[in-house]
Amino acid sequence: MQELPTGDSLGLSIGLHAAHNLRDIGGYLTADGRRVRRNLVYRSDVLNPLNNEDLRKVGQLGLKRDYDLRTTDEISRQPDQIPSGVTYVHIDILADANSIAPAQLMALLRDPPKANVELGSGRIEAMFADAYRKFVSLPSARRGYLKLFEAIADAAALPGLYHCTTGKDRAGWATAALLGLLGVPADTIMQDYLRTNDYILPYYAAQIDKFAAQGGNREIVIAILGVQPPYLEAALAEMNALYGGFDDYFDKALGLNQVSRERLRHLLLE
Template sequence: MHATQPPGTQIDILAVHNLRDLGGWPAGDGRRVRSGLIFHSTDLHAVADAGLEALARLGLRTIVDLRTVAEREPQPDRLPDGATQLYCDVLADARNAAPAMLPMIMADPRNAGELLGDGKAESLFAQGYRDIVSLPSALDAFRRYFLVLADETRRPLLFHCATGKDRTGWAAAATLSLLGVSQDDVFQDYMLTNLQLLPALQPVFDRFAAAGGDPDLLKPVLGVQPAYLEAAFEEMRRTFGSLDAYFEDGLKIESGTLRELRVALTEERTT
């Protein structure tokens, strides 16, 4: 991220949406999150050669794929030169995972109201975010993500799910929270998804409407809402009691490793 750009600035690479650097956010005690080390985006299956070259210029060493097997096998990532991949299937243990339900919804737009209307979509996604925090597969996936993030030889690192907003949204929120970023800034970063992702998904809205669906039903599915992320934090507090306990008791990451992450991924603010 260029020094003059505010945190959360979108990085423009064709066919890679919701791409941004987690760096730049104030991290407390006069520190900020280091830039150029942690990125997130949508999946990388459609990126062209020029986009791969642009990703390679970010220096990426690791791509963490948070998708399910069913999502990633038909649309595998294209990796930039120099990067290796780590699969962390967050929702492997979920029966009906809302963050991975888009293909089912798009298959039957005319009847989507039965699944999504009258607040059902919001309820489904709130439960999905609780699953992202407490499912055994989620705990295992995020443990592996944070351990690879702690390995300086694997950074810079990019993580993603399918649309880079739900599983990716929690990964970003948990990372920033661990590094001392305020909850207001964590939510501000999260909500940038509606500005940086939804415009790129207009063709999806258009196809849904052309097939007889109500495009308004897709807004809580393709976008994000503060209530979703709040549901994740509530689940974290209910299940583990605190952020530190989530990392130490839920993810089984030693306190020394967490301290090392905070030191390695933040720096003193000079202004």
């Protein structure tokens, strides 16, 4: 039997020309010594633009479903490109949100002086922390994550992939929550979460440099395009304050019953 990779070899991008943050969430050890199965659940950034080689590699994953967690506006600008035979499922996590939209943030990046005023002095970091708290409490987020995890609990729907635009926030919380339910330790969850920076920030390096060259505060654009521990910590604190932990979050916030939670563990752990 082939030995599974461990440590830094886990959570790696599959190496596409685009969708740089497409990663298998499997391989991680749980606190009780089990391991998350590989080749069943993938997280990603937007599946556009994919070239022919990208599509070939994605096709090799054998996906049954593609869960798109973005808003309708995001989808209209960059619709997914998926191999034939993959079922597309739209789940708008932020449908009920009234905070600044991702598109508005990207527009501000085209005006560095204005971004400095509106997003500097810790404002953007506070906005992201608030957004992460909403991943836990926002009604559309609770409905959406329930739909996602109910689907993943169906063996006939696996392998599956979920994604947002950069694969770091909405998809980041989905991954943290799922790994937490499976019993993966907190430090491992954070390690997987922060690995996004290894793939997203280099991809946007030219945009970051341009923003800084035009007078923008480099830390602002990095805070928008990357991830930081306080973001995920805000969601975890909200979850613990409202529900007490991952199992009760899945039960009370999402309404995923015990049978489905145990089915997730049975399907995704070995």
